[in-house]
Amino acid sequence: MDAPTLINVKTLHNTSQLLLRNLNRLKGERFLVVNYPPDNFVLALHQQWPAARMTAFNYDYAPHLYLQSVFGHANLPIDNIRFGAVYNAPAERYDVAILFLPKSRALIQMSLQMVAAALRPGAQVWLVGENNAGIRSSSTLLEQQMGAVRTVDAARHCLLLQAMAPDQPVAFVLDEWSTTYPIQIGQQTLTVASLPGVFSNGQLDEGTQLLLETLDEPPTGRILDFGCGAGVIGASMKQKWPANIVEMVDANALALEATRRTMVANHLPIDLIKPSNVFSDVQGAYTQIISNPPFHTGVKTDYRVVTDFLQKAAQHLAPGGSLRIVANSFLKYQPLIEAHVGNCRVVAENRSYRIYEGIHK
Ligand SMILES: C[S@@+](CC[C@H](N)C(=O)[O-])C[C@H]1O[C@@H](n2cnc3c(N)ncnc32)[C@H](O)[C@@H]1O
Structure with missing residues (x-):
């Protein structure tokens, strides 16, 4: 030694x-x-x-x-x-x-x-x-x-x-710590499984809801649900467009287990659920990366993870691929997306949230 x-x-x-x-x-x-x-x-x-x-x-x-x-x-x-x-x-x-x-x-x-x-x-x-x-x-x-x-x-x-x-x-x-709750996104109904500490335990997050409501065109190919939490985004996409490959990553093991349970509860096939610290364990290029990214961890506000995510996203997008995220209106992500991904537009917004889409050059 x-x-x-x-x-x-x-x-x-x-x-x-x-x-x-x-x-x-x-x-x-x-x-x-x-x-x-x-x-x-x-x-x-x-x-x-x-x-x-x-x-x-x-x-x-x-x-x-x-x-x-x-x-x-x-x-x-x-x-x-x-x-x-x-x-x-x-x-x-x-x-x-x-x-x-x-x-x-x-x-x-x-x-x-x-x-x-x-x-x-x-x-x-x-x-x-x-x-x-x-x-x-x-x-x-x-x-x-x-x-x-x-x-x-x-x-x-x-x-x-x-x-x-x-x-x-x-x-x-x-199992004794696992809970489930129903959510409604437009016409779609899903059962979400959750575990202690997993994001938005007990209800659909308003930002995630807006993000999912703006997904009207079926994306095609390989999709990454980044920071999948209880798996709401990936499960919703897989249920609506089963031909796509939906991969889901998160840095938290309870989130990954909740995601697995959400997929099972909705009888959805699992393409890939795995741990990754930002993109540490992500391989290959995606046609779409979709996320409600974390902008704080722990007690203090912390933008490091989301900044790292936006700076590296393009390395994991196929040419012409899109990055679609939801963010609180006060968070100014557009310049970061423009600088690191490509052209960025606001797809939708309400009082609290904005949906950004960046297209990889
Ligand atoms: C705002 S939540 C979104 C959860 C889910 N996608 C939803 O919309 O309900 C952000 C997620 O990012 C995960 N996360 C935090 N830091 C991360 C990191 N460094 N790498 C990957 N995921 C991370 C958190 O565990 C959390 O599940």
Whole structure:
């Protein structure tokens, strides 16, 4: 094994920094780290306890890819760096779990139950999160799932909470967290399956609705539904025009699983559903890329993903292919599309949203 890599604390997220200064308290032989940010915290944990067995699980693809590359560079095994909608623990249970606070309440509850099912009775559970992401109110959720909660440390606008895994075994079944709801787009009816944390849980997003209502001409060929969420756009297109190949990508594993369930619920054939961080895993050229792209992730507004998406879209469009997106009216994407894709026009707009179409030169 290579010499331990020095961890630059300043490059760690606030939550990881808080954990780092409590590293010697996080003792165990088998660690489960869930929903970690894209930084070197898991590597620091490994360096602190090199003999411990460690599994790092994420719902999000970007931190997963990041950690794989960090471990790969340090010549460390990457088999236990997992990405998925659910982590099914092996029979031999973990004695420490570290959960980075997920974004939504339902996902916090689901993750706590999933973690509880992976732990031996009395195992340590650490929950870390930022104040403005709701860590204080999550203390109650932690207590409901595990038992008495202790606040261990507070710094960098974050809180570190600790509890113990329950004595009784906990079962975790993803199906119990899955919901379905009907949506109507013009004459078309679809059943949408969703899971905690997946975009627009429970109803059709108004922007997505406008985007789908403006699709009157059948597109032909290979279509990419980018940032598919629960699969609404791709499922709608496949149902209306089954001859097209509709590929669907998202960076979130719960979204991909919801998309798979939406396709099954509507008896639609699945051409391709796969993870991709922007275009990291997308190959070939499409006749159309269609999206309600993410313009914020987490608590703060963040345009990096959508900017990256618009800058690279042309590399994945066939000549004459189109990029069609919906955006809040206040987001000015037209110059970016003109610069990186080609001629751009506003196809439709209402009080809140605009539909842009860029044609690849
Ligand atoms: C506004 S939602 C749209 C969901 C769905 N298409 C709809 O219209 O209901 C944006 C989606 O982009 C996904 N996303 C965020 N960052 C991404 C990235 N870096 N690469 C791919 N997808 C991403 C999110 O997980 C989310 O599902």
